[in-house]
Amino acid sequence: MDNNQSLWRKLLTALRGKGTEIGEAIADRQAITILDQEIRDADSAIRSAQNELAALMGKEKLASKELAELQCTIGDLEEKAKKSLAANREDLALEIAGRIGEIEGKLQLKREAHQQLQGGIARMRSDIEKAQSRINGLRTQVDMAKARETVQKAQVSATLSSGQANGKLETAVMTLNRLKQRQDEREATLNAHEELAAHADGSDLDKRLREANIIADENSAQSVLARLKGSAQQ
Incomplete structure (x- = not known):
């Protein structure tokens, strides 16, 4: 029972490991697609931030x-x-001074809020510029990765094609050698048949006698010339 449990644990561990390898392999194959999507998401976030900044x-x-x-009013x-x-209307001047004090208090609060708004805009603008710079850098790296991936795929394809071409060439050479061998064998067979046929009808013997000058070759130049001389004398 313990051995079975141990076996199952090992099998499950192996399956988990294999699943992880498969998952990583799929992620690697989809890396460019994932990076492109992440860049699009980042661009979308930047546009939203730019809208908020605007x-x-x-x-x-x-x-x-x-x-x-407010400053103009003051x-x-x-x-x-x-x-x-x-x-000499100090009473009016005092009333106006009270109004000025109220506006100056309001102005101070609005000036502080305005300064905070300006600081927030400056920080937001800086953050957007930094994010945009990082996105541009990432986009450049992705473009380089795409180019490298294309080159490597082309190299792999060329290597495979070269291997297949070499295999095809070797097959073609072997086929050609077999064809030449069959042709040589066929030619040797035909020559043998011709020799046997010549021997059977006696032409082979006549050929050897003519070659030995034992019998005249009627088709030789000398035989033809002698026949022409004889015809001329008649």
């Missing part, structure tokens, strides 16, 4: 305009307070 910058412009208007009230004093 909205904050719009608010900052409105805040700046409001601060300028300046106008100060001029009126001076004119009131010049007209």
